[in-house]
Amino acid sequence: MKKVPFVTKEQVEEIVKTYPTPFHIYDEKGIIENVENLKKAFSWNPGYQEFFAVKATPNPFLMKILNDHGCGCDCSSLTELQLSTAIGVSGRDIMFSSNDTPAEEYAYAAEIGATINLDDITHIEFLEGILGKLPETISCRFNPGGYFSIANSIMDNPGDAKYGFTTEQMFEGFRILKEKGVKHFGIHAFLASNTVTNDYYPELARQLFTLAVKLKEETGADITFINLSGGIGIPYRPDQEPNDIFVIGEGVHKAYDEILVPAGMENVAIFTELGRYMLAPYGHLITKAIHEKHTHKEYIGVDACAVNLMRPAMYGAYHHITVLGKEDAPSDHVYDVTGSLCENNDKFAIDRQLPEIEKGDYLAIHDTGAHGFSMGYNYNGKLRSAELLLKADGSVQLIRRAETPMDYFATFDPFPVYETLKEINS
Numbered sequence: 001m002k003k004v005p006f007v008t009k010e011q012v013e014e015i016v017k018t019y020p021t022p023f024h025i026y027d028e029k030g031i032i033e034n035v036e037n038l039k040k041a042f043s044w045n046p047g048y049q050e051f052f053a054v055k056a057t058p059n060p061f062l063m064k065i066l067n068d069h070g071c072g073c074d075c076s077s078l079t080e081l082q083l084s085t086a087i088g089v090s091g092r093d094i095m096f097s098s099n100d101t102p103a104e105e106y107a108y109a110a111e112i113g114a115t116i117n118l119d120d121i122t123h124i125e126f127l128e129g130i131l132g133k134l135p136e137t138i139s140c141r142f143n144p145g146g147y148f149s150i151a152n153s154i155m156d157n158p159g160d161a162k163y164g165f166t167t168e169q170m171f172e173g174f175r176i177l178k179e180k181g182v183k184h185f186g187i188h189a190f191l192a193s194n195t196v197t198n199d200y201y202p203e204l205a206r207q208l209f210t211l212a213v214k215l216k217e218e219t220g221a222d223i224t225f226i227n228l229s230g231g232i233g234i235p236y237r238p239d240q241e242p243n244d245i246f247v248i249g250e251g252v253h254k255a256y257d258e259i260l261v262p263a264g265m266e267n268v269a270i271f272t273e274l275g276r277y278m279l280a281p282y283g284h285l286i287t288k289a290i291h292e293k294h295t296h297k298e299y300i301g302v303d304a305c306a307v308n309l310m311r312p313a314m315y316g317a318y319h320h321i322t323v324l325g326k327e328d329a330p331s332d333h334v335y336d337v338t339g340s341l342c343e344n345n346d347k348f349a350i351d352r353q354l355p356e357i358e359k360g361d362y363l364a365i366h367d368t369g370a371h372g373f374s375m376g377y378n379y380n381g382k383l384r385s386a387e388l389l390l391k392a393d394g395s396v397q398l399i400r401r402a403e404t405p406m407d408y409f410a411t412f413d414p415f416p417v418y419e420t421l422k423e424i425n426s
């Protein structure tokens, strides 16, 4: 499928008069259409709820748009819990799916009434030690080990993942939790990431539903929700077929009717914790070509770098690039598109066929709406960019300003050098 940016060259030329490149921009209209379709796809389940995985894009404006459309927040750290609290999300609308969790984060999660999803059987005692008494509702994260396959093709390797309880630990954990007075239970699993297939959720659902029936039979636990977590992917490459969320919803529905309903578990709510699927396609990193270099290869140097989008450097991930205004020009040049870090992996594209790029051209790097800005860092003293929202009415709103050098120096605040840095920047 041809990947078309949601902004034009003309729009970007207008935006940069106020907000210079690089910046991430998000498409409100696309976000809302997508979340409404997700809800429709799972509307057969009265208790269905999406808890947006905050780590994907921890921006309160975007979290609020999703919350206005019924999504809760899935958090994994203190600051994510605090961001959710700050936009008015509370109690059961917060899922706390953390691992290797510090005591103070459990304490805060319990204080705000979030549902706690335990990552390990030893955390039962750890949590009880912190809270005195366990909450009435607890979820446990399941990891069956081995490989996760669909129709003989391996999708991911849970056996190598640090997360979750083993099968035996799920049974033992539920028994212990019941003895300790826990009344309602959830089951959670995240067994494959960025799946571009309609079969992942239905297959995961089958495994979790089967486990839920056994857990109920053997421990008598009241299982109130099953959390399919994240993992629904998006087509980063133009040759990939996008997922069909309605087919996915129906696949889960079928498994539900075949496994849970006959076991008398027709009131179990389905939860999801999607991050990438919710926002990735609705974000672009907009950057300007500032240099061209002809050496052993052809290079285009842009004003963004890996601190603004780490996925290509970290995972070799493909992010599609459109040269704005040259959407229909032939891709008859081959470039490495680089940032300015002193790291040779700071490349947004390697040997990529693109139209001829001239200095001053604007590039839209696609699918940066999730795990984009949020993975940013400050290596080489580089600063985080602004985030902008292209609103449904066509206007543009600043939803996070760009960092300044003084933000970068802020943690020197109590020291004399801070005053000198302030003078330099004044």
Ligand SMILES: *Cc1c(COP(=O)(O)O)cnc(C)c1O
Residues within 6 Å of the ligand: 053, 055, 056, 074, 076, 097, 190, 193, 194, 229, 230, 231, 232, 273, 274, 275, 276, 277, 370
């Ligand atoms: C990262 C994460 C998610 C979201 O994953 P996506 O791939 O963005 O859908 C959901 N739940 C947990 C526990 C996570 O760690």
